[in-house]
Amino acid sequence: MVKINGAKQDADGCTVAKWLAEAGYDSRAVAVEYNDVILPKEDYGSTVLRNGDVVEIVCFMGGGCGCRKDG
Amino acid sequence: MNEETKENHFFVDSEKLSEKALAKKHQLETDPSCRRDPMEYFPEMEQISSDVRDKVVAQMGSYDYTRYTAADVRRALNHETCGVEDFKALLSPAAEPFLEEMAQRARRETGRHFGNTVYLFTPLYIANYCENYCVYCGFNCYNDIQRLQLNAEQIEHEMKVIADSGMEEILILTGESKTKSSVEYIGDACRMARKYFKNVGLEIYPVNTEEYRYLHECGADYVTVFQETYDLQKYETLHLMGHKRVWPYRFEAQERALMGGMRGVGFSALLGLSDFRRDALATALHIWYLQRKYPQAEFSLSCPRLRPIINNEKINPLDVGEKQLCQILCAYRIFLPYAGITVSSRESAAFRNGIARICATKISAGVSTGIGDHEEKYTGREEEETGDAQFEICDTRSFRKMYEDMSSEGLQPVLNDYLYV
Amino acid sequence: MAMNEEDTWSLGGHRFHSRFILGSGKYSLQLIEAAVKDAGAEIVTLAVRRANTKKKENILDYIPSGTTLLPNTSGARSAEEAVRIARLARELGCGDFIKIEIMRDSKYLLPDNQETIRATEQLAKEGFVVLPYMYPDLNVARDLVQAGAAAVMPLAAPIGSNKGLATKEFIQILIDEIDLPIIVDAGIGKPSEACAAMEMGAAAIMANTALATAGNLPMMAAAFRDAIRAGRNAYLAGLGRVLTRGASASDPLTGFLRD
Numbered sequence: 001m002v003k004i005n006g007a008k009q010d011a012d013g014c015t016v017a018k019w020l021a022e023a024g025y026d027s028r029a030v031a032v033e034y035n036d037v038i039l040p041k042e043d044y045g046s047t048v049l050r051n052g053d054v055v056e057i058v059c060f061m062g063g064g065c066g067c068r069k070d071g
Numbered sequence: 072m073n074e075e076t077k078e079n080h081f082f083v084d085s086e087k088l089s090e091k092a093l094a095k096k097h098q099l100e101t102d103p104s105c106r107r108d109p110m111e112y113f114p115e116m117e118q119i120s121s122d123v124r125d126k127v128v129a130q131m132g133s134y135d136y137t138r139y140t141a142a143d144v145r146r147a148l149n150h151e152t153c154g155v156e157d158f159k160a161l162l163s164p165a166a167e168p169f170l171e172e173m174a175q176r177a178r179r180e181t182g183r184h185f186g187n188t189v190y191l192f193t194p195l196y197i198a199n200y201c202e203n204y205c206v207y208c209g210f211n212c213y214n215d216i217q218r219l220q221l222n223a224e225q226i227e228h229e230m231k232v233i234a235d236s237g238m239e240e241i242l243i244l245t246g247e248s249k250t251k252s253s254v255e256y257i258g259d260a261c262r263m264a265r266k267y268f269k270n271v272g273l274e275i276y277p278v279n280t281e282e283y284r285y286l287h288e289c290g291a292d293y294v295t296v297f298q299e300t301y302d303l304q305k306y307e308t309l310h311l312m313g314h315k316r317v318w319p320y321r322f323e324a325q326e327r328a329l330m331g332g333m334r335g336v337g338f339s340a341l342l343g344l345s346d347f348r349r350d351a352l353a354t355a356l357h358i359w360y361l362q363r364k365y366p367q368a369e370f371s372l373s374c375p376r377l378r379p380i381i382n383n384e385k386i387n388p389l390d391v392g393e394k395q396l397c398q399i400l401c402a403y404r405i406f407l408p409y410a411g412i413t414v415s416s417r418e419s420a421a422f423r424n425g426i427a428r429i430c431a432t433k434i435s436a437g438v439s440t441g442i443g444d445h446e447e448k449y450t451g452r453e454e455e456e457t458g459d460a461q462f463e464i465c466d467t468r469s470f471r472k473m474y475e476d477m478s479s480e481g482l483q484p485v486l487n488d489y490l491y492v
Numbered sequence: 493m494a495m496n497e498e499d500t501w502s503l504g505g506h507r508f509h510s511r512f513i514l515g516s517g518k519y520s521l522q523l524i525e526a527a528v529k530d531a532g533a534e535i536v537t538l539a540v541r542r543a544n545t546k547k548k549e550n551i552l553d554y555i556p557s558g559t560t561l562l563p564n565t566s567g568a569r570s571a572e573e574a575v576r577i578a579r580l581a582r583e584l585g586c587g588d589f590i591k592i593e594i595m596r597d598s599k600y601l602l603p604d605n606q607e608t609i610r611a612t613e614q615l616a617k618e619g620f621v622v623l624p625y626m627y628p629d630l631n632v633a634r635d636l637v638q639a640g641a642a643a644v645m646p647l648a649a650p651i652g653s654n655k656g657l658a659t660k661e662f663i664q665i666l667i668d669e670i671d672l673p674i675i676v677d678a679g680i681g682k683p684s685e686a687c688a689a690m691e692m693g694a695a696a697i698m699a700n701t702a703l704a705t706a707g708n709l710p711m712m713a714a715a716f717r718d719a720i721r722a723g724r725n726a727y728l729a730g731l732g733r734v735l736t737r738g739a740s741a742s743d744p745l746t747g748f749l750r751d
Contacts, residue, residue: 005542005543006542025543026550028585029543029550029552029584030543030584031540031580031581031583031584032583033576033580038579038580038583040583056542056580057542057543058540058541058542058543058580058584059540059541059543059550059551059584060538060539060540060541060550060551060552060561060563060581060584060586061517061538061539061540061541061551062516062517062518062519062521062524062538062539062551063515063516063517063537063538063539063540063541063563063564063566146730152664152668154668170746170749171744171745171746174745174746175745178745363669363671366630366634366669392750392751393749393750393751394746394749394751397746397749419750421748421750422748422749422750424748425745425746425747425748425749428745429745429746
């Protein structure tokens with residue numbers, strides 16, 4: 001199992017690029033942190049998710065000063 | 072103003088100089104090409120990287136004080152905090168009619184930062200040997216004066232005499248000769264001074280950071296260096312020979328002193344040497360920029376005007392009258408409310424009394440700019456041998472008299488409020 | 493109101509005319525474009541959050557092109573978290589600007605100055621244009637300058653409080669003593685308060701909640717725009733005489749002068 005944005009997903013063996021596309025993300029509009037390290041966009045296709053990996057996918061949201069965590 | 076007072080005539084030839092020495096002196100005076108480049112450091116001089124000098128020079132270069140009007144001055148006086156532009160207006164001729172109002176404002180600022188106090192101190196000259204040829208100074212190497220350097224025993228004797236009068240703060244001065252008055256010699260004087268005084272300041276030739284650190288360890292905590300004039304072109308024509316000729320090394324002395332751990336630094340232009348408004352601007356900005364860089368430091372200003380010296384009675388401060396001096400001091404106070412302002416014994420007792428009520432925070436008393444003559448001064452007993460003075464003083468009041476006079480002006484004389492750490 | 497074309501300011505090598513930095517939180521994406529236009533803003537702040545696949549909208553599509561994006565690190569509770577968020581923000585590909593916000597207090601949302609200094613130092617080293625949000629303290633502001641900040645963003649009042657210039661005296665000290673642009677951030681509730689901060693010499697104003705909670709957001713954006721310009725013009729023009737009541741007459745101080 002792979003932990004993606006806090007939720008366990010059955011994504012073992014899948015590349016980051018493939019998983020993003022299947023889950024409906026626009027890969028141009030997100031940044032990916034893979035096991036605590038930022039993953040360069042050109043590596044999305046070659047990075048294969050393994051059991052125990054932790055992935056964070058982030059994007060921009062509206063925010064001013066001190067907005068709560070939920071935006 | 073008549074022709075005679077427009078320029079000072081500084082050059083005086085002593086009969087005691089050899090033909091060779093006279094020839095060199097005359098060449099220095101008349102042939103600029105034989106003089107060193109004033110921007111070129113001597114090899115042993117430390118060069119620090121700092122942008123303060125460039126900033127001050129740029130501001131001074133662009134300062135056109137004729138541009139300011141009464142409206143600018145009025146606006147400046149109405150601002151709660153005085154910015155650089157406001158200060159420029161306050162230094163301008165347009166501010167002259169506002170002198171009383173500036174004095175009232177200056178007194179309020181002084182009161183806010185220093186209360187009703189005035190600090191008393193005394194300078195102690197321990198040597199008058201000098202390797203520089205600064206044409207306006209009584210200590211200059213070509214001037215025929217009695218030279219003297221006090222030995223350890225004599226220094227201690229002078230310090231005892233001064234300390235017995237009740238003084239707690241001392242300023243140790245030398246002529247600028249590193250060979251005659253070495254850093255170690257001055258350091259030893261500082262160590263001795265710590266025994267007799269709570270607060271020790273130095274006014275000596277500029278040194279490197281590590282030497283300032285050494286002197287700080289010996290007990291000195293304040294360093295004063297007068298830039299004399301911030302106008303490089305003019306400076307070059309007045310400081311013809313010696314280490315003092317190196318203008319940027321002198322400019323950076325206070326910053327090196329702070330880097331070496333000194334608590335406070337003092338500044339001054341010698342008013343009357345060059346355009347006094349631009350020199351006053353540069354002096355204050357020198358502090359202003361350093362304060363932003365070293366906010367923990369203490370800063371003080373002096374405001375000497377040119378005075379007659381031995382062998383040249385005619386030297387005078389030209390266009391810097393008492394009113395102009397008062398204007399500069401009020402402007403300094405309004406722009407730098409936190410800075411100490413020292414008023415020299417070159418000024419009259421009446422001027423010093425008056426200015427202490429407005430903005431001065433520190434006044435010297437029991438002053439002698441000669442060497443080894445405090446005993447004579449304090450007791451009336453003549454010493455066997457004394458060295459000649461740097462300049463003529465005007466206010467000759469003793470420490471006790473000054474203490475009484477300041478009290479009767481409604482001020483609280485303070486001898487010390489200092490902690491050495 | 494006329495805008496002085498000559499009067500610009502810069503951050504990280506970018507030159508700006510507008511002195512209004514607009515927050516994009518707490519209101520709908522559909523209003524952002526109008527808000528930016530009516531505010532005349534050239535800089536808009538954004539937050540970095542976990543992407544949600546269900547929300548197909550990308551906020552960047554709503555922000556007029558040419559606008560400089562200023563991501564913030566809101567949500568960070570330590571310097572390390574702020575650095576992490578900043579790096580992710582840069583990876584999102586909208587430049588090197590970052591506004592540091594570090595709060596260890598979720599009730600008042602007051603910034604943690606010490607952590608902010610640490611994060612500023614690290615991010616400046618990594619080449620970010622760092623704009624730290626801070627509680628107005630002169631010593632901290634000096635440390636931020638040393639750490640490599642591009643501007644300092646003191647709060648005027650607690651975030652979202654709309655209480656105005658509660659820290660006025662301390663912000664004035666920063667304006668007087670710090671050589672970087674001082675951007676007044678947080679707590680500004682009314683255009684008049686933004687105007688007052690600009691009269692004091694602030695370089696710019698950042699506001700969000702005051703607009704988001706207004707009855708008519710675009711109209712309030714325009715009101716802030718005009719107030720900020722008015723304050724800036726007043727600052728440049730040089731404030732005139734303020735008559736004080738009961739001026740004290742006293743003995744002349746300069747009677748002793750001789751010449």
